[in-house]
Amino acid sequence: MMLIGLVLFAAWARTAVSELPPGVTSCPRTDNLAEYNKCILKQLETLTPLLVKGVPSLKLPALDPLFLPSLTVDRNLESLKLKANMSQIRVYGATNYVVHDLKANPNDLTVSLKVQLPHIYMSGEYDVQGRLLLLPLSGVGNFKGNFTDTEAQVSAQGKEVTDKNGVQRLEVDKLITKIRVGHGNIKLKAPPTHTLAADAAATFFNSNPRLVLDIASPIIEDTAATVSKALAARALSVLTKQELVP
Numbered sequence: 001m002m003l004i005g006l007v008l009f010a011a012w013a014r015t016a017v018s019e020l021p022p023g024v025t026s027c028p029r030t031d032n033l034a035e036y037n038k039c040i041l042k043q044l045e046t047l048t049p050l051l052v053k054g055v056p057s058l059k060l061p062a063l064d065p066l067f068l069p070s071l072t073v074d075r076n077l078e079s080l081k082l083k084a085n086m087s088q089i090r091v092y093g094a095t096n097y098v099v100h101d102l103k104a105n106p107n108d109l110t111v112s113l114k115v116q117l118p119h120i121y122m123s124g125e126y127d128v129q130g131r132l133l134l135l136p137l138s139g140v141g142n143f144k145g146n147f148t149d150t151e152a153q154v155s156a157q158g159k160e161v162t163d164k165n166g167v168q169r170l171e172v173d174k175l176i177t178k179i180r181v182g183h184g185n186i187k188l189k190a191p192p193t194h195t196l197a198a199d200a201a202a203t204f205f206n207s208n209p210r211l212v213l214d215i216a217s218p219i220i221e222d223t224a225a226t227v228s229k230a231l232a233a234r235a236l237s238v239l240t241k242q243e244l245v246p
């Protein structure tokens, strides 16, 4: 009897306590997608200022600045070969987005979002080996960068899963980002043995930001997708399907 009591209490507690932060609600399912999108946009607008400091109930860390303890890149593109270990990365301005378009569909679990980021500022440490066109990239140091007028498009496909307790949840099945950084400017600070290479790389970037940003865009897009997917997975792990698409 005691056990049944406990199980019932647990079941009641799980449905009564929503992990959604105060003011954020789920949107009622409707065939009027325009109305549904308006509701989702309203929830996003309520949620965005909370994302700055993080939302513990959704397991989300502070997003502005977003701190990435380490980030590894190992890519072999035609014009850019890059092996990089970066650490202590801080990204400022990622929650300052302006939503240009939002389409969500509760029936096929798709979301697509077009946003503009007026100003992103980044800092961190790097340890890089590679080649950009004819310029060898090699060295260690600190980087700082300003990136303005970034257009980002995110398309995500969700899928339904049942967790080990039999609760229906949603997972991100696919997430694709398209990103175009409008303009960028970087500063590299390296120890004396690496100063020459760092100055050459920074000068090359700052005189050809459009060229370098276009060449690097697959790396920028994949990195943004990996980080977004990891953050979405954290929030989705505590929300039920019933709460998200009732």
Ligand SMILES: *[C@@H]1O[C@H](CO)[C@@H](O)[C@H](O)[C@H]1NC(C)=O
Pocket: 083, 084, 085, 127, 128, 129
């Ligand atoms: C990155 O770190 C790994 C493991 O610590 C190391 O093997 C590799 O050489 C590093 N790469 C660069 C470019 O520093």
Ligand SMILES: *[C@@H]1O[C@H](CO)[C@@H](O)[C@H](O)[C@H]1NC(C)=O
Pocket: 121, 144, 145, 146, 185, 186, 187
């Ligand atoms: C970024 O912009 C800020 C303010 O506009 C400026 O103070 C800073 O020096 C810039 N940093 C880089 C790396 O361009």
